[in-house]
Amino acid sequence: MSETTYAIRLRVNGVAYDLDVPARRLLSDALRHDLGLTGTHVGCEHGVCGACTVLLDGEPARSCLTLAVSVDGQEVTTVEGLTGSDGELGPVQQAFKDCHGLQCGFCTPGFLTTITAGLRDNPDPTRDDAREMVAGNLCRCTGYQNIVAAVLRAAELTRSTSPGDGAL
Amino acid sequence: MTTKLFGDPIPRVEDDRLLRGDGQYLDDLGNDALEVAMVRSPHAHARIVDIDVDAALDVDGLVAIYTWDDLDGPMAEPLPLLIPHPTLTHARTPYALAKDEVNHVGEAIAMVVATDRYVAEDAAGRISVTYDPLPPVVGIAAARAATDLVHADVPGNVAARMRQSNGDADAAIEAAPHRLSLDLDIERSASTPLEGRGVLARWDTESGRLRVWSSTQTSTGLRAAIAARLQLDLGQVDVIVPDVGGGFGVKIVHPWPEEVLVAMAARALGRPVKFTEDRREHFIAAAHERGQAHHVEVGFDDEGRMLGLSVRFWHDNGAYIPYGLIVPIVTSTQLLGPYKPGAYTVEFESLYTNTVLVTPYRGAGRVHAAFVMERTVDAIAAELGLDRTVVREANFIQPDEMPYDHGLMFQDGKPLRYDSGDFPASLDKLKKLVGWDEFAAYRDEARAEGRRVGIGLACYVEGTGVGPYEGGHVHIETSGRVKVATGLTTQGQGHQTVFAQIVADELGVPFEDVEVVTGDTRRFPYAVGTFASRAAVMSGSAVALAARRARAKALRIAADALEASEDDLEIVDGIVRVRGAPESQIALGTVAVLSNPLRYAFDEASKAATQFAVGDPTKPPVPEGDEPGLEGRDYYSPNQSTFANGMHAAVVETDPDTAEIRILRYCVVHDCGPMINPRIVEGQIHGGVGQGVGGALYERMAYDEYGQLLNASFMDFLMPYVTEVPEAIEIDHLETPSPLNPLGIKGLGEAGIIPSSAVFAAAIENAEGFPIRSMPISPSELFALRREFGRDGA
Numbered sequence: 001m002s003e004t005t006y007a008i009r010l011r012v013n014g015v016a017y018d019l020d021v022p023a024r025r026l027l028s029d030a031l032r033h034d035l036g037l038t039g040t041h042v043g044c045e046h047g048v049c050g051a052c053t054v055l056l057d058g059e060p061a062r063s064c065l066t067l068a069v070s071v072d073g074q075e076v077t078t079v080e081g082l083t084g085s086d087g088e089l090g091p092v093q094q095a096f097k098d099c100h101g102l103q104c105g106f107c108t109p110g111f112l113t114t115i116t117a118g119l120r121d122n123p124d125p126t127r128d129d130a131r132e133m134v135a136g137n138l139c140r141c142t143g144y145q146n147i148v149a150a151v152l153r154a155a156e157l158t159r160s161t162s163p164g165d166g167a168l
Numbered sequence: 169m170t171t172k173l174f175g176d177p178i179p180r181v182e183d184d185r186l187l188r189g190d191g192q193y194l195d196d197l198g199n200d201a202l203e204v205a206m207v208r209s210p211h212a213h214a215r216i217v218d219i220d221v222d223a224a225l226d227v228d229g230l231v232a233i234y235t236w237d238d239l240d241g242p243m244a245e246p247l248p249l250l251i252p253h254p255t256l257t258h259a260r261t262p263y264a265l266a267k268d269e270v271n272h273v274g275e276a277i278a279m280v281v282a283t284d285r286y287v288a289e290d291a292a293g294r295i296s297v298t299y300d301p302l303p304p305v306v307g308i309a310a311a312r313a314a315t316d317l318v319h320a321d322v323p324g325n326v327a328a329r330m331r332q333s334n335g336d337a338d339a340a341i342e343a344a345p346h347r348l349s350l351d352l353d354i355e356r357s358a359s360t361p362l363e364g365r366g367v368l369a370r371w372d373t374e375s376g377r378l379r380v381w382s383s384t385q386t387s388t389g390l391r392a393a394i395a396a397r398l399q400l401d402l403g404q405v406d407v408i409v410p411d412v413g414g415g416f417g418v419k420i421v422h423p424w425p426e427e428v429l430v431a432m433a434a435r436a437l438g439r440p441v442k443f444t445e446d447r448r449e450h451f452i453a454a455a456h457e458r459g460q461a462h463h464v465e466v467g468f469d470d471e472g473r474m475l476g477l478s479v480r481f482w483h484d485n486g487a488y489i490p491y492g493l494i495v496p497i498v499t500s501t502q503l504l505g506p507y508k509p510g511a512y513t514v515e516f517e518s519l520y521t522n523t524v525l526v527t528p529y530r531g532a533g534r535v536h537a538a539f540v541m542e543r544t545v546d547a548i549a550a551e552l553g554l555d556r557t558v559v560r561e562a563n564f565i566q567p568d569e570m571p572y573d574h575g576l577m578f579q580d581g582k583p584l585r586y587d588s589g590d591f592p593a594s595l596d597k598l599k600k601l602v603g604w605d606e607f608a609a610y611r612d613e614a615r616a617e618g619r620r621v622g623i624g625l626a627c628y629v630e631g632t633g634v635g636p637y638e639g640g641h642v643h644i645e646t647s648g649r650v651k652v653a654t655g656l657t658t659q660g661q662g663h664q665t666v667f668a669q670i671v672a673d674e675l676g677v678p679f680e681d682v683e684v685v686t687g688d689t690r691r692f693p694y695a696v697g698t699f700a701s702r703a704a705v706m707s708g709s710a711v712a713l714a715a716r717r718a719r720a721k722a723l724r725i726a727a728d729a730l731e732a733s734e735d736d737l738e739i740v741d742g743i744v745r746v747r748g749a750p751e752s753q754i755a756l757g758t759v760a761v762l763s764n765p766l767r768y769a770f771d772e773a774s775k776a777a778t779q780f781a782v783g784d785p786t787k788p789p790v791p792e793g794d795e796p797g798l799e800g801r802d803y804y805s806p807n808q809s810t811f812a813n814g815m816h817a818a819v820v821e822t823d824p825d826t827a828e829i830r831i832l833r834y835c836v837v838h839d840c841g842p843m844i845n846p847r848i849v850e851g852q853i854h855g856g857v858g859q860g861v862g863g864a865l866y867e868r869m870a871y872d873e874y875g876q877l878l879n880a881s882f883m884d885f886l887m888p889y890v891t892e893v894p895e896a897i898e899i900d901h902l903e904t905p906s907p908l909n910p911l912g913i914k915g916l917g918e919a920g921i922i923p924s925s926a927v928f929a930a931a932i933e934n935a936e937g938f939p940i941r942s943m944p945i946s947p948s949e950l951f952a953l954r955r956e957f958g959r960d961g962a
Contacts, residue, residue: 002228024286033284038196039189041413043362044447048882051362079189093187097179100851104660105186106193106362106413127895135891138882140362140414141660142851143858143920144890145897 008072012037013081021068028052030068031078039079039109043138050137053110054078060117079109082116091161092116095154096147103141111137115151119158125151173669173679174911177847180665191411194366194383194444201368201440202231204430205288207278207295208453209270212304212522212875213318216268216297219278223294229287232437233295234279234429236265242397243432247423250389251492255330258322260520261490264397264425270299271318271487272523273875274452276425281433281441304522304875308461308482311519318487318520327489328518332500334575335511337465340476344467348547353942354536354925356459356484356869357862359529360887361659363413364445365454367427369434379406380431383413385420385657386697387687393423394431409687415659416859417528418455420699421491451880456869457495457529459484460536464544466509472548472559474509479540483518486525493518495526497579498533498631504574504584505541506591506627506813507563512574522875528699530859531921534630539943542626542926546933556930557595557604560627564591571907579700580634582808588904588914589629589813594837597900598625602817602835620824621832624930625817626923632812632840632915633705633908637805639694640711642671642718644798646773648742648757650675650682652714654707655695657687661852661917663703666844667711670911674715675722676739677756684711694803701812701915704844709804709909717800722759725798729754729762729780754780760798765789810906812914814838816857816923818894820931827951829865829932834894839902840916849916850899856920858893863921864928864944866892 005020012035019034031037031054043051045064052064055077082090089097092115102108111134118133119125125133130151131144139147185191221233236244246261266277278295282288303316310316311325318325341347367382378400384390384407391407394400412419426443434441445454462481468474483496500514549559565572567590574584599605607623614621643651652671658664668682675682685691686707687698696706719739726744727734730752738747745753761777769775783789790796819833836853843849866886870878879885905912925943932950933940938957942949954960 022286032196033199036199037189038193039191041193041363042195043413044882046447046881046883049362079187083188089184089187096187097183100180100847102183102186102660103662103851103855104362104412104414105182105191106411106660108186109189112187131890131895135889138362138887138889140360140416140859140887141855143854143856143897144893145854145858146851148890 006069008069010076012076013078023069025068026064027066027068027071028063037078037080041106041109051107051110053113055113055117060114079112082112091157092154095150095157099146099150099153101146101150107139111147115154119155123155125155173673174844177845180662182664193363193411193413194381197381197410198368198440198442201442202281203285203288204443205280205285205292206276207292209273209275209277211270211299211301212273213302214270214299216266217300218298220296224291227291229283230291232281236263236267241399247490250490253493256328256493258327260319260488262488264428279429306521306871306873306875308484311521312482318522322520325520326517327485327520328493331515332576333513337476337478337511337513340511341465341467341478344475345469347467348551350464350544350547351941352462352540352543354458354460354539355944356456357867358456359416359418361414361416364450365424366444367430368442369431370440371435371438373438377404378431381408381410382427383419384409384422385415385699386422387657387689388655388695389697390422390427391689394428397428398431407689409657412659416530417532420697421455421527448880452524452877455527456524457526462540464540466544468548471562472552472554473562476511477509478513481516483516484521485518486521486523488525491527494579495528495533499537501576501578501584502534503537503541505629506565508565523871531918534628534922535925538626538628538923539925543929546930557599578631578809580809585808586811587906587908589839590904594815594839594902598815598817598837601898601900620822620935622931622935623819624927624934626926627815628922629811629813630918630922631809632701633810634700634702635806637803638706638710639803640714641692642714642800644718644756644760646757646760648755650677652682652684652711653691654686654711655692656698656703656707661703662848669844670708670712671715674712675719677742681742701917705810705909705913705915706804708911708913710802712910713802713804714800717802718798722756722798725759725762725782726754728782763798764796806908810908810914812840812916814919816927818927818931820935822935827947831894835898837900838919839904841905841912841914842903852916853899853920854897857897858888860921860924861893862888864925868944
């Protein structure tokens with residue numbers, strides 16, 4: 001007996017996709033395995049590590065705890081959508097590169113999406129704000145020092161980017 | 169001149185791809201593959217009475233189910249003992265699928281292959297296993313008591329008993345003016361990389377070849393293991409390591425049951441098969457480390473000099489011991505740190521328990537070693553009323569005693585002989601960095617405000633760059649681009665960047681022209697793996713030597729082409745030219761064309777080469793002893809490990825009411841020799857310190873008496889977030905070069921984590937005024953200790 005599937009439409013990084021998915025299909029699996037957007041990673045499957053964080057209508061959400069059918073019609077932003085329209089790294093991505101904010105890179109996409117939303121809400125974070133902004137994501141490699149530095153650097157880069165430019 | 173790249177903190181070449189989401193981790197591959205779910209034991213110790221798969225058979229999308237009965241030949245044998253040792257008299261390793269007994273919760277019993285993981289889990293859930301439970305052995309005390317046995321044929325649960333000594337420690341302790349004995353414990357923790365294990369295999373029926381991708385720390389080891397298990401020729405198996413989402417030791421174990429089973433199923437089914445471990449599986453079916461109990465006897469003089477040191481310890485190796493005795497041997501040797509006790513004896517027992525197997529985790533035995541030694545030195549200082557740094561200075565090996573031979577055998581079977589280091593200089597730097605001499609005044613001020621602060625320090629020496637060897641291959645293409653391959657693997661260390669820095673310097677080519685591949689047996693089939701802080705030392709040296717060979721050949725051919733002497737040539741930005749006469753030049757790409765006497769011309773480089781004539785017309789086009797192509801291949805195989813060292817200090821504040829522990833400062837002085845890329849060095853230290861905070865204050869494997877792991881999730885196993893790590897990590901470097909390799913470098917991958925338990929125990933002890941002898945320590949445990957020592961009044 002095969003599973004019942006449901007037709008949904010996802011807008012991911014500005015592109016519309018029509019999918020037929022079982023009710024239990026996780027958004028993380030739909031993005032990774034149905035759409036081939038493997039930049040979103042799955043680290044714990046219970047919402048703690050934050051590697052799978054995507055933006056749902058602009059707000060950070062754990063795609064490993066989200067059923068794909070529940071986001072029918074919503075706009076999803078993944079790490080692949082943070083790159084500028086000209087193919088350049090977006091400001092948060094560039095800041096991670098400048099500050100050595102990643103090592104193995106597995107947790108990084110979740111940090112990038114989280115910080116993108118965080119800087120939209122608070123474009124001029126203090127160091128404490130920067131720590132708070134990334135306090136829901138786990139990284140096993142960096143000891144977070146350079147991730148905090150990258151948040152501040154990203155804020156600087158974002159401020160110097162003209163409005164309407166880049167991924168924000 | 170080309171700028172020297174060695175020592176330049178350039179950004180990593182890896183980053184662009186990873187930041188765009190274009191990384192290729194294991195589960196990003198093989199979207200067409202069948203997927204695997206395992207049936208795992210819910211019991212810590214049981215006999216398997218029956219496995220009933222009938223209910224699973226009508227699950228739509230099920231492709232195959234395997235149990236031990238379906239395995240044959242070498243697949244049905246226990247997995248290999250990777251590192252035998254004469255003292256490992258009772259080695260037991262698991263079967264790929266449990267045969268008739270399970271020895272820990274999580275042990276694999278059946279493998280389900282289905283169209284996707286959802287379906288595979290559906291089917292796995294319908295497989296019914298009947299067990300006859302046996303009494304579980306959990307924890308070191310139960311293992312030592314041996315009332316129950318993990319393996320019926322292993323008396324006393326003892327896998328190995330090993331003793332090493334240098335001098336008569338017992339007599340020295342007996343004769344010493346002062347004596348102390350201490351019991352010191354470290355609990356279990358684990359690597360827990362953000363990406364778990366994973367393996368993908370494709371069998372190509374037409375060519376009869378197996379291609380395997382695995383999230384592993386050794387491509388060549390896994391290749392040999394799979395070939396042996398599946399009875400394939402080595403030449404039929406390729407292993408490719410894609411991007412790996414962290415390793416920290418756990419992924420050096422090979423072959424995992426899933427690695428050989430997935431490869432077997434891919435061949436049997438003629439379809440690609442993939443296993444992606446989930447987080448709970450990683451907790452109960454991968455590997456742990458750390459759990460050890462130690463008893464120390466030490467005798468010392470009035471200055472705190474250790475005259476005799478005797479250490480006995482008990483190592484919990486879990487249910488099986490596939491990786492041998494590396495961890496306890498490292499503890500027993502690296503325990504000596506920067507010190508030279510008059511006489512030293514160490515003896516350990518490695519014990520089976522019905523828990524997840526134990527294999528090296530970043531620090532690998534050294535975290536425990538530093539904890540034991542540094543706590544001992546602090547206890548001596550407390551006993552004599554001396555400053556803790558003064559007692560350390562009294563025991564240091566001095567720089568003029570290098571190389572210093574401890575008279576013991578290290579984990580690689582070679583002498584424990586330090587090659588370099590200046591411990592007094594390092595301590596001096598650390599004291600200045602943390603403000604050691606000014607701390608007493610600060611503490612008094614804090615006390616006056618009702619605050620409890622404390623300072624601690626800890627030293628360590630880390631054997632890095634263990635052999636036997638690594639190799640490198642450097643190929644200068646006719647485009648002038650340089651392709652570098654080395655066999656060991658990468659899990660985020662930035663090898664593509666640092667090896668390219670080394671090769672670009674050696675060859676005199678732009679950094680951007682160098683491309684490095686690691687962990688692909690098709691590109692470099694001879695290698696050992698990435699562990700023990702060895703990659704930079706081993707493969708860094710190997711690619712440097714390989715580049716020197718390619719350079720020598722380039723200069724020989726260029727000298728011929730330019731009618732100049734080799735001694736007068738230099739290579740700048742990929743151009744070989746005559747010093748002082750730069751108009752006389754030839755591009756390395758053109759040299760590459762000349763190195764290969766072809767009949768046919770393919771490209772512009774070939775045309776450009778026609779203006780030059782090389783070779784002796786009286787000899788064959790490829791003279792005897794020469795080879796076509798502009799390549800260099802070489803190996804670095806040292807006689808012994810190189811020893812890095814460091815010292816850390818921490819200032820903590822403990823809450824008088826809640827016993828919460830706050831880190832106020834964290835300082836590191838580190839000596840890994842000359843730094844290839846200081847930015848990457850500091851990143852490695854940051855990461856190690858962060859992981860060390862976890863190990864010292866938060867992380868433990870909470871097994872209950874039944875062998876159930878109660879905290880097998882990131883909800884309950886408390887890995888530090890940014891909120892738990894120090895706000896700043898202050899770092900100073902000392903760079904004493906190693907005489908053992910061409911670049912003078914020493915390893916650093918594990919450095920940040922090694923002294924953490926020791927340094928936090930010391931700082932908390934200093935704040936609280938009673939001894940801390942067991943780590944990790946939680947606020948609740950600190951609170952309980954306050955009551956025990958009558959210090960619970962704020």
